[in-house]
Amino acid sequence: MAASPMFPLGSVLFPSVPIPLRVFEPRYLRMVGRLLDEDEPGFEFGVVLIERGSEAGGGDQRASVGTMARLASVAAGADDLLIVGVGTRRFTVERWVDEDPYPRAELSMLPELEWSEALAPLRTEAEALVRRAIARVAGPHSDAGIELSDDPVEAVWQLAAIAPLGEYDRYTLLRSTTMGGLLRQLIDLVLDAEELWSAEGGV
Incomplete structure (x- = not known):
């Protein structure tokens, strides 16, 4: 090797x-x-x-x-x-x-993650949450409006990259074994981050 x-x-x-x-x-x-x-x-x-x-x-x-x-x-x-x-x-x-x-x-x-159109609603939810979190952290003049790839797999990885998360959370996403698992984990991590921000009285 x-x-x-x-x-x-x-x-x-x-x-x-x-x-x-x-x-x-x-x-x-x-x-x-x-x-x-x-x-x-x-x-x-x-x-x-x-x-x-x-x-x-x-x-x-x-x-x-x-x-x-x-x-x-x-x-x-x-x-x-x-x-x-x-x-x-x-x-x-x-x-x-x-x-x-x-x-x-x-x-x-590692094998590529496979896309299924059945995951489209989950991706829509994840994208909305990520863009909301970015706007909350960085304000209205942030990357919340960044355009994503037309390829759904590339777009989900791009969402993971722009989500305002720490590196260990990002590493958790990188290790995903299915596209559905990646999207669900992304949603959960962003929601957890938002709860933390609210509890700390920050953004």
Whole structure:
């Protein structure tokens, strides 16, 4: 099993969602350089959530489920790179391997979540709740009106990405095994967050 280059982060990446990254550590600069040297287009690296500890210097505890990111753009700064990755497939980490010169792991890809039109009412409910929560947190001039993909699976992942939730809640969503389960969990987590905000007398 070939090892994939990995980028542990303090945030969760969902399929079909972009993630901008500032790359400045020498090992990750080398990783991006090697990706750009690949013969085939569509260079990918894995993104996993750091559950505990700091990624810098190692010693962190990493989540076992993550998302592949396709390198969509690279811009050079004075002493760093500004890259954008776009989430593609989810995976499970089977084994971390030698991290010289950068983190790498052997991965197993997870099956894509399947859409059914029977889930349309659940998606409508989830979208309404997420947009309401965004407006409540960020005000009327927020991303509450952001347009979603015409593809229903992509749109649900985008909803999960824009929902005002913490990273551990987002990781719970990433681990969903069915589209219905993802939507129900998203609804429950947003409702729980709204209850917490009300109890705290905040937004």
